Structures are given as structure tokens and as C-alpha cells.
Amino acid sequence: MAKHYHPKRLLVEGQDDLRVIPELIEKNGIYWGAKKEEAIISIQECGGYENITYDLIYTELQTGRCTHLGLMVDADDNASLRWQSIRNACLQIESISHLPEQIPETGLIINTQDGQKIGIWIMPDNIIEGMLETFLGYMIPEQGEYIWQYAQEVAREAKNKGATFKESYIDKAEIYTWLAWQDEPGRQIHQAIKYNILNPQTPKVQGFINWFKDLYDL
Known part of the structure; x- marks a missing residue:
């Protein structure tokens, strides 16, 4: 066919x-x-x-x-x-x-x-x-904004303490850190949209x- x-x-x-x-x-x-x-x-x-x-x-x-x-x-x-x-x-x-x-x-x-x-x-x-993950940061819902700011701080502090991700991937680290603290933790990014964890x-x-x-x- x-x-x-x-x-x-x-x-x-x-x-x-x-x-x-x-x-x-x-x-x-x-x-x-x-x-x-x-x-x-x-x-x-x-x-x-x-x-x-x-x-x-x-x-x-x-x-x-x-x-x-x-x-x-x-x-x-x-x-x-x-x-x-x-x-x-x-x-x-x-x-x-x-x-x-x-x-x-x-x-x-x-x-x-x-x-x-x-x-x-x-x-x-x-x-x-x-990158795409920067764009996903625009979808953080209002009620998640405080934790989002904290996730950004944590990701940057982890980098300062020796985390091995590339500096250019900081936006990836931030969004995945934030997703790790949601219900359920660790959703993939497309699932976070599908299940309304992110607000598209x-x-x-x-x-x-x-x-x-x-x-x-x-």
C-alpha cells in the first residue's frame, strides 16, 4: 500500500x-x-x-x-x-x-x-x-509561579554546585525540575500539556x- x-x-x-x-x-x-x-x-x-x-x-x-x-x-x-x-x-x-x-x-x-x-x-x-523548553516556561500556570521561581533557583544553584548539564541547557533543567514537583512527578513535557499541568x-x-x-x- x-x-x-x-x-x-x-x-x-x-x-x-x-x-x-x-x-x-x-x-x-x-x-x-x-x-x-x-x-x-x-x-x-x-x-x-x-x-x-x-x-x-x-x-x-x-x-x-x-x-x-x-x-x-x-x-x-x-x-x-x-x-x-x-x-x-x-x-x-x-x-x-x-x-x-x-x-x-x-x-x-x-x-x-x-x-x-x-x-x-x-x-x-x-x-x-x-528552545522549546523556554517556550514551555511560558505555560507555567499562575498558581505554579512561586514553585517555578524556586525551581529556577534550584536548577541554577545545582549548576553552581557542579551539576553537569550544559549551561545552554539551563531552561531544560528548570522545566524538568518544576515538573518533578507536580502531581504526578516526572511527566514528560507533552503529557504535562495533555493533563493540564502546563497551561497552553x-x-x-x-x-x-x-x-x-x-x-x-x-
């Missing part, structure tokens, strides 16, 4: 992105689909930013079947440098004639010369450094939701 091909596609860095996005979108009122073949979007996990290359983007757009293509990547240490890297890759594609020098705060959405929509979102908010409807999350809806015509 031929493999199902979905014309609306999203490229992400890793498994956490792959699992979080459907839960996040469903919690914002859009039914994702009960089965993979019913999903409103096909998400491809690429195994890291370094694998979201010109060749991959070009191949996705040149299939002749892709109508909408999203790229969701982490800013890591510098959102501007990450944007320039993606921009340079995309501008090698003939159907993409122009991209702005800076990514809009609301995320990028353009129409290619071939009539496809392409969108780019740099986690957490297209401006600051960070906070105002700072809505920018991404609006970008997603606009890109995929939802």
Missing part, C-alpha cells in the same frame, strides 16, 4: 517537538486527529537543527505535492544567527525570491513563486535565545498558535 503523503508538513528538530505540537494545538481548540494518517499536519522529526538543510527544504518543496511547509527550530544561543542560517538556506531555492533581513516577531509566513506557503518559527519567540493558553503562547493557524489555513 502506498505511503500516505500529507501536503501540509512541519519540520522539527526532535522527538519532544514532535510530541508537544499536537497536544499544544489540540488544547487550543483544533482537533489534531486520532491516528497518524488522520493528522491535520505531518510532522517530520529531523534529529537536530543541523539536519534541517537546504537539501531537505528543497526536496520537500519540489515534490509537487507539498502545499504548506513549516520549519520550527530552536534559537539556542542566538535567534538572529539561527535566522540568518535558515534564511541563507532558503534563499538558495529558486521559488523563494525574498526573505526579510530579520524574522518578524510574529514568525515568518510567505508564499513561494510556485504558490506554496512556507513558514518559519524560531523557539521560543523569534527574538530571544532559548497563556497569552505568550498565542503568538505561536496564531502563526501555526495562519500558516496551515486552520
Whole structure:
């Protein structure tokens, strides 16, 4: 049987992105689909930013079947440098004639010369450094804010006392520390959204939701 091909596609860095996005979108009122073949979007996990290359983007757009293509990547240490890297890759594609020098705060959405929509979102908010876990920090519910501040302090103190996680992963350490203190402790991040431990409807999350809806015509 031929493999199902979905014309609306999203490229992400890793498994956490792959699992979080459907839960996040469903919690914002859009039914994702009960089965993979019913999903409103096909998400491809690429195994890291370094694998979201010109060749991959070009191949996705040149299939002749892709109508909408999203790229969701982490800013890591510098959102501007990450944007320039993606921009340079995309501008090698003939159907993409122009991209702005800076990514809009609301995320990028353009129409290619071939009539496809392409969108780019740099986690957490297209401006600051960070990653998916930084974005998840925007979902801490109001009643959890005090413990969240304490979790941040504890994670940083642990780093000062010799914890071996990379400094650039401090946001990961903070969110997982906070999750370890919830009921039930140690939920995975997509489960934390699904079971309302995190609040995916906070105002700072809505920018991404609006970008997603606009890109995929939802």
C-alpha cells in the first residue's frame, strides 16, 4: 500500500517537538486527529537543527505535492544567527525570491513563486535565545509561579554546585525540575500539556498558535 503523503508538513528538530505540537494545538481548540494518517499536519522529526538543510527544504518543496511547509527550530544561543542560517538556506531555492533581513516577531509566513506557503518559527519567540523548553516556561500556570521561581533557583544553584548539564541547557533543567514537583512527578513535557499541568493558553503562547493557524489555513 502506498505511503500516505500529507501536503501540509512541519519540520522539527526532535522527538519532544514532535510530541508537544499536537497536544499544544489540540488544547487550543483544533482537533489534531486520532491516528497518524488522520493528522491535520505531518510532522517530520529531523534529529537536530543541523539536519534541517537546504537539501531537505528543497526536496520537500519540489515534490509537487507539498502545499504548506513549516520549519520550527530552536534559537539556542542566538535567534538572529539561527535566522540568518535558515534564511541563507532558503534563499538558495529558486521559488523563494525574498526573505526579510530579520524574522518578524510574529514568525515568518510567505508564499513561494510556485504558490506554496512556507513558514518559519524560531523557539521560543523569534527574538530571544532559548528552545522549546523556554517556550514551555511560558505555560507555567499562575498558581505554579512561586514553585517555578524556586525551581529556577534550584536548577541554577545545582549548576553552581557542579551539576553537569550544559549551561545552554539551563531552561531544560528548570522545566524538568518544576515538573518533578507536580502531581504526578516526572511527566514528560507533552503529557504535562495533555493533563493540564502546563497551561497552553497563556497569552505568550498565542503568538505561536496564531502563526501555526495562519500558516496551515486552520
